[in-house]
Amino acid sequence: MMYSSHVRLPFSPGDGYPDPVWVPVIRSARKTLALTLKPDGTLLVRGPLRIPDAEVTAFLAQKESWIQSHLAKQRDAAEAGEPERLTREEIDALIRGARTDLPARVIRFGPAVGVSWGRITIRNQRTRWGSCSAAGNLSFNCLLMLAPPEARDYVVIHELCHRLEMNHSARFWAHVARVCPDYQAQKKWFREHGPALMKRMFG
Numbered sequence: 047m048m049y050s051s052h053v054r055l056p057f058s059p060g061d062g063y064p065d066p067v068w069v070p071v072i073r074s075a076r077k078t079l080a081l082t083l084k085p086d087g088t089l090l091v092r093g094p095l096r097i098p099d100a101e102v103t104a105f106l107a108q109k110e111s112w113i114q115s116h117l118a119k120q121r122d123a124a125e126a127g128e129p130e131r132l133t134r135e136e137i138d139a140l141i142r143g144a145r146t147d148l149p150a151r152v153i154r155f156g157p158a159v160g161v162s163w164g165r166i167t168i169r170n171q172r173t174r175w176g177s178c179s180a181a182g183n184l185s186f187n188c189l190l191m192l193a194p195p196e197a198r199d200y201v202v203i204h205e206l207c208h209r210l211e212m213n214h215s216a217r218f219w220a221h222v223a224r225v226c227p228d229y230q231a232q233k234k235w236f237r238e239h240g241p242a243l244m245k246r247m248f249g
């Protein structure tokens with residue numbers, strides 16, 4: 047036997063959602079309450095047959111911060127959509143800017159890392175932010191100009207540290223941390239925003 051009803055969400059879910067939100071409750075022979083957020087942004091509660099609506103409402107109130115944060119994430123993802131492609135002219139402008147900005151950062155951080163370097167090349171790529179060859183030649187992605195300055199610093203320091211360690215070992219990360227103590231936050235920035243930024247490369 048199944049019995050379903052709707053309970054009113056006991057808080058406002060914010061922009062883009064109807065207010066009030068009515069949440070379907072499916073009652074069945076289960077013992078506990080469970081909340082699901084479906085990909086379309088709608089909520090669903092499953093619960094025991096005889097659970098009163100008031101208890102479901104209290105359960106939803108308890109889950110408010112979880113619900114709010116997940117709805118916000120879905121909203122951001124929907125708004126982000128397909129990132130806009132940069133034009134050839136825009137890429138050229140980024141390359142021009144990167145040719146002065148990134149070498150300046152190399153000059154600033156090279157001594158702190160304690161290494162020398164060779165040629166610095168600016169590329170437009172959809173695959174990597176930077177690289178460092180065995181000979182010490184550095185290359186950087188012009189899309190870095192669309193990243194925050196501290197994220198740019200991190201990539202520069204990362205590549206310079208490859209002059210000390212040509213790998214991503216614990217020793218390598220210790221060098222990075224020495225010059226860029228908040229490198230974890232910068233890595234997180236690239237995890238969250240990097241893929242969308244790469245998709246903006248034309249072609």
Ligand SMILES: [Zn+2]
Pocket residue numbers: 204208213214
């Ligand atoms: Zn690396």
